[in-house]
Every structure is written in structure tokens, then in C-alpha cells.
Amino acid sequence: MTAFWTEADYDDHELVQLVRDAKSGLTAIIALHSTHLGPGAGGTRFWHYAEPGDAMRDALRLSRGMSYKNAMAGLPMGGGKAVILADADKTKTPEMLAAFADAVDALGGQYVTAEDVGISEADMAAVAERTQYVSGLPVDGEDAAGGDPGPFTALGIFHGIKAAVKHKLGKDSMEGVHVAIQGTGSVGGGVARLLAKEGAKLTLADIHEDRCEALAKEIGADTVASDAVMSVACDVFSPNALGAILDDEGLARLDCKIVAGGANNQLKRPEHGPMLAKRGILYAPDYVINAGGIISVTLEYLCRNKGAPCDINEVRKRIALIPGRLEQIWQESDTSGNSPDQVADKMAQELIGR
Numbered sequence: 001m002t003a004f005w006t007e008a009d010y011d012d013h014e015l016v017q018l019v020r021d022a023k024s025g026l027t028a029i030i031a032l033h034s035t036h037l038g039p040g041a042g043g044t045r046f047w048h049y050a051e052p053g054d055a056m057r058d059a060l061r062l063s064r065g066m067s068y069k070n071a072m073a074g075l076p077m078g079g080g081k082a083v084i085l086a087d088a089d090k091t092k093t094p095e096m097l098a099a100f101a102d103a104v105d106a107l108g109g110q111y112v113t114a115e116d117v118g119i120s121e122a123d124m125a126a127v128a129e130r131t132q133y134v135s136g137l138p139v140d141g142e143d144a145a146g147g148d149p150g151p152f153t154a155l156g157i158f159h160g161i162k163a164a165v166k167h168k169l170g171k172d173s174m175e176g177v178h179v180a181i182q183g184t185g186s187v188g189g190g191v192a193r194l195l196a197k198e199g200a201k202l203t204l205a206d207i208h209e210d211r212c213e214a215l216a217k218e219i220g221a222d223t224v225a226s227d228a229v230m231s232v233a234c235d236v237f238s239p240n241a242l243g244a245i246l247d248d249e250g251l252a253r254l255d256c257k258i259v260a261g262g263a264n265n266q267l268k269r270p271e272h273g274p275m276l277a278k279r280g281i282l283y284a285p286d287y288v289i290n291a292g293g294i295i296s297v298t299l300e301y302l303c304r305n306k307g308a309p310c311d312i313n314e315v316r317k318r319i320a321l322i323p324g325r326l327e328q329i330w331q332e333s334d335t336s337g338n339s340p341d342q343v344a345d346k347m348a349q350e351l352i353g354r
């Protein structure tokens with residue numbers, strides 16, 4: 001058997017911990033990729049995986065992505081991620097969350113957690129009853145930063161899509177620009193609402209068809225079946241569901257000029273970035289464009305540790321830097337001939353000392 005730490009996804013993680021609590025039925029993995037720039041920060045995913053190996057791969061890839069994301073966002077945090085392996089019914093109990101919180105606490109602040117897919121603000125509030133190493137907690141008032149990172153992630157993606165449209169299509173306005181959005185949950189739904197306000201033509205798809213139809217009606221968008229959205233002829237394809245959708249088959253289906261969305265780990269394998277570029281499709285590296293949420297939860301965490309309220313304008317100011325970072329990557333890509341994901345990976349690796 002090959003040692004799993006020699007596999008590419010392992011990428012010299014500093015720590016990978018398997019957490020088992022027989023009493024509550026918790027099985028979780030906490031992966032810490034790098035603490036070079038600070039404690040490993042990244043959310044907890046609650047998901048049913050067909051195979052335990054899929055959960056390990058997800059934790060490792062997401063955790064490395066967080067190292068890159070935090071570094072590129074200029075945050076004093078390293079990269080980490082947790083996955084809780086749910087059963088097929090996605091049973092989640094207070095006891096499981098408590099056991100998970102204790103495991104986070106035992107790491108003494110090396111890992112700071114927050115929400116990810118399948119984990120709510122209320123879940124994080126429950127985790128916070130047993131550990132201080134948590135963020136994305138409910139906040140009071142509209143001017144306080146923090147809470148659910150989804151809207152902040154959506155805001156960064158909205159800015160990033162506008163930058164991509166300017167770079168690739170030379171347009172300053174979203175009026176009539178056609179964006180096909182895969183996944184209309186917390187992030188994709190937020191992106192859709194912001195784009196609708198600026199006159200974009202939207203096509204939405206989600207496996208939760210009723211919710212997707214309701215949103216489409218509210219903002220005046222079209223819908224397509226979730227298995228058809230990648231083939232929609234459009235200006236921008238915005239993936240906001242799950243990762244690894246840009247594989248051989250996915251790439252062959254695309255009929256767009258830009259891929260820019262919030263899903264983590266969109267490229268199935270490293271070669272899919274250059275393949276996108278060869279097709280003349282501009283790619284916004286996922287961990288750069290989707291950093292809005294981690295910017296919010298990190299500033300919330302750092303402010304709470306200082307006992308000070310966190311100013312939402314500071315969060316917005318930092319999120320507004322995302323388009324500039326993307327533009328820098330695209331310009332470097334145009335000059336060097338390397339694809340945007342290769343350029344971004346190199347920048348991130350230099351920042352984390354790899």
C-alpha cells in the first residue's frame with residue numbers, strides 16, 4: 001500500500017487528525033495544511049461521503065485551498081479545514097457538535113473553525129459554547145461584521161465577475177451580460193441578487209428546483225435543469241455548488257467566455273486550468289474570488305480576541321481588493337503565458353513559504 005502522505009493531495013500537511021467519538025457517533029477529520037502565516041483558519045463541512053477516502057481527499061484539498069486563500073487575501077492566518085462525515089440521512093446532533101468542539105479546543109488555537117456547506121450559524125454558536133477557536137458567530141446589528149460568511153463571499157464574487165467582464169469583454173457595465181449560475185444557495189443566491197440589480201441577464205440552476213424557481217421569479221431570471229447549466233451559451237459561467245466540476249467532461253460542455261464563481265476546488269486536476277486557458281476561457285481562481293467570507297470571519301475573530309467590535313466597512317474595504325488581485329493574476333498570465341490558476345498558485349506558495 002502506498003503511504004497516503006506521498007499522494008499529491010497530502011501536500012505536506014502539518015497535521016491531519018481523525019476524530020472519533022463513539023458516544024455521539026462523531027467521525028471528523030481536521031486538516032491543518034500550513035500555519036506559516038498564522039493559525040489554520042477554514043470552515044467545517046458537514047457532508048455524506050460515499051467513501052471515507054473521499055472525505056479525506058476533500059479535507060486535504062480544502063485545507064490547502066484555505067492556505068492559499070488566506071495568504072492571497074492578505075490575512076494573518078494559515079490554512080485548515082474540517083469535515084464531519086455525515087450518515088446518509090445527514091443526522092446532526094448537539095452531542096456530535098459538542099464532541100467536535102472539544103476536538104477543535106484541544107488543538108489550542110492552531111485551528112480556527114467557521115461555517116461551510118452543511119453547517120449553520122446556529123451550529124457554530126453551539127460549537128462556541130465549548131471552544132473560543134471559532135468564528136462566523138451571530139452578530140447584533142447591520143453594522144457589525146461577522147456572522148454567516150455567505151453574503152460576504154457573494155459580494156467578493158460579484159466584484160470579481162465585474163472585473164472579469166471588464167478584462168475579457170471590455171465592458172464596464174453588467175447590463176445585458178449573460179451569467180449562468182450553478183447553485184443558488186447562500187453564495188450563488190447572493191451573487192444572483194447582486195447581479196440582477198445591475199441588469200445582468202441570468203440563468204439559474206439548482207438541484208433544489210423549487211427554491212431556484214422562487215428566486216428566479218423574485219429577480220426576473222430564467223432557470224434550466226441542473227445538469228444543463230454548464231452547457232448554457234453565456235458570457236460567464238458561475239459555479240457556486242460543489243467542487244471538481246471543471247474536469248474533461250465539464251470543460252467540453254462549457255460555452256462561455258469566463259468562469260468565475262465561489263465553489264471551492266473547481267478544477268478537478270491541475271491540468272484543467274491550462275486546458276481552460278487554451279480554450280480562451282478566462283478563469284478567476286476560486287480561492288481568490290471567493291475570499292470574502294473568510295475575510296469577514298477572520299476580522300470578526302481577530303476583533304473578538306481584542307474585545308473590540310468589528311467594523312463592517314473594514315470588511316467591505318478588504319473585499320473590494322479582490323478585483324485588483326484578480327487583475328494582477330490575469331495580467332501576469334497574459335505576460336507569462338501561464339494559466340491564471342498556475343500564476344495564483346505560485347503567488348500563494350511564495351507567500352506561505354513553500
Ligand code: NAD
Binds near residue numbers: 151188240
Ligand atoms: P449552500 O449549501 O448554501 O448552497 C449550495 C447550493 O448548491 C445548494 O442550493 C445546493 O442545492 C446546490 N447544488 C448542489 N449540487 C448541485 C448541482 N449538482 N447542481 C446545481 N446545484 C447544486 O452552500 P454555499 O455556502 O452557498 O456554498 C457554495 C459553494 O461555495 C461551496 O463549494 C462552498 O465550499 C463554497 N464557498 C462558500 C463560502 C461561504 O461563505 N458560504 C465561502 C467560500 C466558498
